[in-house]
Amino acid sequence: MATFNLNVNGKSLTVDADPNTPLLWVLRDHLNLVGTKYGCGIAQCGACTVHLGDVATRSCMLTVSSVGNQEITTIEGLSENGDHPVQKAWLEVDVPQCGYCQAGQIMTASALLKKNPNPTDEEIEMSMNGNICRCGTYTRIKKAVKLASKSNA
Amino acid sequence: MTLIKTQIGRRAFIKNTSLASGGLILGFSMLNACKPKQAETMAALEMPEEWFEMNGYLKIGDNGVVTILSPNPEIGQNVKTSMPMIVADELDIDWSQVIVEQAPLNTKLYSWQVAGGSRSISSSWQGLRMAGATARHLLKEAAAQAWQVPVSEISAVAGMLTHEASGNSAGYGEMASAASKLEVPEEIELKEQSEFTIIGTSRKNVDGKKIVTGQPLFGLDVQREGMLIATVAHPPAFGMTLKSFDASSAKQMPGIKDVFSIKVYEDDFKRSTFHHTAFNEVVVVLGETTWQVMQAKKAVQIEWEKAPDRTYGMTMFGNDMTVNHPAGMENSASHKEKMEAMSARPGRVVRRDGNPEAAFANAAKVIERSYSCPFLAHNTMEPMNFFAHVTEGHAELLGPTQTPEWMETAIAARLDLPLDKVDIMMTRQGGGFGRRLYGHFMVEAALISKQAKAPVKLVYSREEDMTQGIYRPAYYATYRAALDENNNMVAFHVKTGGIPESPLFANRFPAGALDNYLAEDWTIESNITTGAFRAPRSNFIAGAEQSFLDEVAEASGKDPIQFRLDLLQRAQQHPVGERNDYEADRYAGVLEMVREKSGWDQGATGRHRGVSAYFCHNSYVAQVLDVIMEGNEPKVDRVCVAIDCGIVVNPDAATNMAEGGTVDGIGQAMYSAMTFKDGVPEEKNFDRYRLIRHAEAPKSIDVHFVDNGKDPTGLGEPPFPPVMGALANALYKATGRRVYHQPFITDRPPLVG
Numbered sequence A: 001m002a003t004f005n006l007n008v009n010g011k012s013l014t015v016d017a018d019p020n021t022p023l024l025w026v027l028r029d030h031l032n033l034v035g036t037k038y039g040c041g042i043a044q045c046g047a048c049t050v051h052l053g054d055v056a057t058r059s060c061m062l063t064v065s066s067v068g069n070q071e072i073t074t075i076e077g078l079s080e081n082g083d084h085p086v087q088k089a090w091l092e093v094d095v096p097q098c099g100y101c102q103a104g105q106i107m108t109a110s111a112l113l114k115k116n117p118n119p120t121d122e123e124i125e126m127s128m129n130g131n132i133c134r135c136g137t138y139t140r141i142k143k144a145v146k147l148a149s150k151s152n153a
Numbered sequence B: 001m002t003l004i005k006t007q008i009g010r011r012a013f014i015k016n017t018s019l020a021s022g023g024l025i026l027g028f029s030m031l032n033a034c035k036p037k038q039a040e041t042m043a044a045l046e047m048p049e050e051w052f053e054m055n056g057y058l059k060i061g062d063n064g065v066v067t068i069l070s071p072n073p074e075i076g077q078n079v080k081t082s083m084p085m086i087v088a089d090e091l092d093i094d095w096s097q098v099i100v101e102q103a104p105l106n107t108k109l110y111s112w113q114v115a116g117g118s119r120s121i122s123s124s125w126q127g128l129r130m131a132g133a134t135a136r137h138l139l140k141e142a143a144a145q146a147w148q149v150p151v152s153e154i155s156a157v158a159g160m161l162t163h164e165a166s167g168n169s170a171g172y173g174e175m176a177s178a179a180s181k182l183e184v185p186e187e188i189e190l191k192e193q194s195e196f197t198i199i200g201t202s203r204k205n206v207d208g209k210k211i212v213t214g215q216p217l218f219g220l221d222v223q224r225e226g227m228l229i230a231t232v233a234h235p236p237a238f239g240m241t242l243k244s245f246d247a248s249s250a251k252q253m254p255g256i257k258d259v260f261s262i263k264v265y266e267d268d269f270k271r272s273t274f275h276h277t278a279f280n281e282v283v284v285v286l287g288e289t290t291w292q293v294m295q296a297k298k299a300v301q302i303e304w305e306k307a308p309d310r311t312y313g314m315t316m317f318g319n320d321m322t323v324n325h326p327a328g329m330e331n332s333a334s335h336k337e338k339m340e341a342m343s344a345r346p347g348r349v350v351r352r353d354g355n356p357e358a359a360f361a362n363a364a365k366v367i368e369r370s371y372s373c374p375f376l377a378h379n380t381m382e383p384m385n386f387f388a389h390v391t392e393g394h395a396e397l398l399g400p401t402q403t404p405e406w407m408e409t410a411i412a413a414r415l416d417l418p419l420d421k422v423d424i425m426m427t428r429q430g431g432g433f434g435r436r437l438y439g440h441f442m443v444e445a446a447l448i449s450k451q452a453k454a455p456v457k458l459v460y461s462r463e464e465d466m467t468q469g470i471y472r473p474a475y476y477a478t479y480r481a482a483l484d485e486n487n488n489m490v491a492f493h494v495k496t497g498g499i500p501e502s503p504l505f506a507n508r509f510p511a512g513a514l515d516n517y518l519a520e521d522w523t524i525e526s527n528i529t530t531g532a533f534r535a536p537r538s539n540f541i542a543g544a545e546q547s548f549l550d551e552v553a554e555a556s557g558k559d560p561i562q563f564r565l566d567l568l569q570r571a572q573q574h575p576v577g578e579r580n581d582y583e584a585d586r587y588a589g590v591l592e593m594v595r596e597k598s599g600w601d602q603g604a605t606g607r608h609r610g611v612s613a614y615f616c617h618n619s620y621v622a623q624v625l626d627v628i629m630e631g632n633e634p635k636v637d638r639v640c641v642a643i644d645c646g647i648v649v650n651p652d653a654a655t656n657m658a659e660g661g662t663v664d665g666i667g668q669a670m671y672s673a674m675t676f677k678d679g680v681p682e683e684k685n686f687d688r689y690r691l692i693r694h695a696e697a698p699k700s701i702d703v704h705f706v707d708n709g710k711d712p713t714g715l716g717e718p719p720f721p722p723v724m725g726a727l728a729n730a731l732y733k734a735t736g737r738r739v740y741h742q743p744f745i746t747d748r749p750p751l752v753g
Helices: A023-030 A083-095 A100-117 A121-128 A138-152 B029-042 B078-089 B120-146 B172-178 B207-214 B290-299 B330-344 B356-361 B404-415 B439-453 B460-468 B538-554 B560-573 B582-598 B651-671 B724-737
Strands: A002-008 A012-019 A050-054 A057-059 A070-075 B001-007 B051-055 B060-061 B068-072 B098-102 B154-157 B158-165 B170-172 B187-190 B228-233 B240-246 B256-263 B281-287 B301-306 B310-317 B319-327 B348-353 B365-373 B383-390 B392-401 B422-426 B456-459 B474-483 B489-499 B518-525 B608-616 B619-630 B633-644 B700-705
Touching: A002 A023, A023 B290, A050 A100, A057 A100, A083 A100, A083 A138, A083 B207, A100 A121, A100 A138, A100 B207, A121 A138, A138 B651, B051 B120, B051 B228, B060 B120, B060 B172, B068 B078, B078 B098, B078 B120, B120 B154, B120 B158, B120 B170, B120 B172, B120 B187, B158 B172, B170 B172, B170 B348, B228 B439, B228 B460, B240 B256, B240 B281, B256 B290, B256 B439, B281 B290, B281 B439, B330 B365, B330 B474, B330 B489, B356 B474, B356 B489, B356 B518, B365 B538, B383 B439, B392 B404, B392 B439, B404 B422, B404 B439, B439 B456, B456 B474, B474 B538, B489 B538, B538 B560, B538 B608, B538 B651, B538 B724, B560 B582, B560 B608, B582 B608, B582 B619, B582 B633, B582 B700, B608 B724, B619 B651, B619 B724, B633 B651, B633 B724, B651 B700, B651 B724
Parallel strands: A002 A070, B068 B098, B228 B456, B392 B422, B489 B518, B633 B700
Antiparallel strands: A002 A012, A050 A057, A050 A070, B001 B187, B051 B060, B060 B068, B154 B158, B158 B170, B228 B281, B240 B301, B256 B281, B310 B319, B348 B518, B365 B474, B383 B392, B383 B456, B474 B489, B608 B619, B619 B633
């Protein structure tokens, strides 16, 4: 066990955990930030996506000891009132079915738009391809990303 | 106006008279505890000081805010929005004044609290409407009494009661207390479809804001004071069972509280098929955090041994059946050989019309083709999990289940508790697809909590989830068509089976459309457990049949849509047999609609189109799928969907469901498979188990609904099976080569030379 000072959603938080614990489980079990989801544990499904700085990162294979003082943003911290353009677009398009993967989708999409405010269809597909939606809401996700990119402009 | 007896499901309307004096509603304490937060995130509605229960489905606050309880499990099919919409419409309340809450399992108040068979809306259609209409009627009665005027002169619209002649008016909240004390009438008036104001209009997902902001909603998100986390280890292969384990080092690991084994069901417990599990003894690792228990599990030294032949006496919907699990370690390669061998032998004749043998013997031409599909894992994005808190004489369970009622009996039996001491509450669920119809993990969670004497959340790892069984069976089908010298189809023969069940629907189309028809089936036993997977059996047979008919249409020189319509016309005008279980005119209706909406007759340059249509869950779906070639790679570009599922409650959400079913069907048929080597599932996680991803999904999906005013039928499943046929037919147009064996991505001719 070791003590880690993490910068999560603009707050400095301290956790005691095994250094090999993936950030995912630190967020979920230690910090009670359960919006970040467990899907596969091997960075294949994207449900656990958070931002490390501005970069969409799979938290299930990122050990807590490797995070350091980098800024971590989870779905809970993406915006104060759920009014990030991507969140608003998701609501407007009414994307979710079961909803489980959507936090990860939103975190990947918001990181994409930060880097590339007006992505093409192909760029959206490429960037989002690591996020599985088992319900098959892909067409709506693309629509919402495009809507958010327009509201960004 | 439709008059209906409130006797139907009347127990849902029995009012607790002890509440009448105080008026304040009680019960559902767990929900009440959540209420302020719920209200805050819903629509910032001001909460009432008092709630008045009108019936088991709704309560009205003194300020007019209405809480509607959604009885069925929410697995992504959006019933948590659409079921309350039905209640709200008949109540005639502004939707913005509605708070939706998930109802707990309550067999006294509700029936069919199941997410299965695409039946949530259809089986509750009248009950939900009655719930709203009854409350509305009682509010009108209360107003009539208060104002001393005839009830027939009171109008109730959008939460307001009005008596025009006297100029009296009041909000529902003002009359809720008085209304809650009135007797439920014997009969109640329901609205005509033309009077609906909410049903048939698109309303957004009631949990949408919580989903996009990452609020706790799912079973895996449950947190409780003093809660421990558990995970389980089951045998690594079907055909194996637990022999012994050594947990001495695992128990020394940080955060680990205990390691023990549990026996899920007692030997003498008569399981239903929904209780079943391949692995009745599992090793449990109990600890403080999820990561700790998942790590410690790897450190438990477990010895497995080969399981003997096993026979289970089971029930399925009250019918007794015997399920054999033969000993041995099975392989996908030998599965295929066994299925081919069975298909070459005579099967069990399920339906025979006319003289198919003679028709085939005299045919000018016989077309014969075989199709197959592999086992599939459901792979809900949220792995199996459940919270349980078992104390002396009581069990509380909370989590994702599609069948709380069916599991309650098993949990009560295993804990030796009466049914009323087992309380089950549902969370939102990260997908179902049939997997959560099989709730052995609920029994496991309860047993672990009992042993731990603590509240426990059981969490399956992805690998444990994917290798546990309850798969979509593997199926195989051989079709034959006899053509006369004019290339007319004069006989049709299907012989099909699977491991361990047959996917045959002998009375579905094209049965009824042909004078000579033969349907046979067969089964092969296995120790690999299988279960319902979105549109069970249809999820294979639809695609196989629709691919085959495409080939027959081509051989007949007919347009594939017209070919089907001609058969349906025959089935409608001169049906063969009396047990055909589809309505030919509705079937034809979706085909005609998809022909028009997709611009089928106009053709499309550069597009390779396939069509398919199927009937299941009392609904009709036709799809036209367009493939375009990108270099040598076929890509699904667009799908046009026509659906007849009767009245559509929430059109945009229904469209979402149809889009999802279409994507899911393309994905499963094209990419997914679960294979076995010596009993071991070879795909354990999403690195080897391929699911459809963004870049493989269609660019656009257009969904159209038939507007016929018929009572609603299923929607969660029907758009899923037929698209597999449309995909196969479009791939043929694009590549010139037909695909027969799923997943299509691996159905390639062997390399020669």
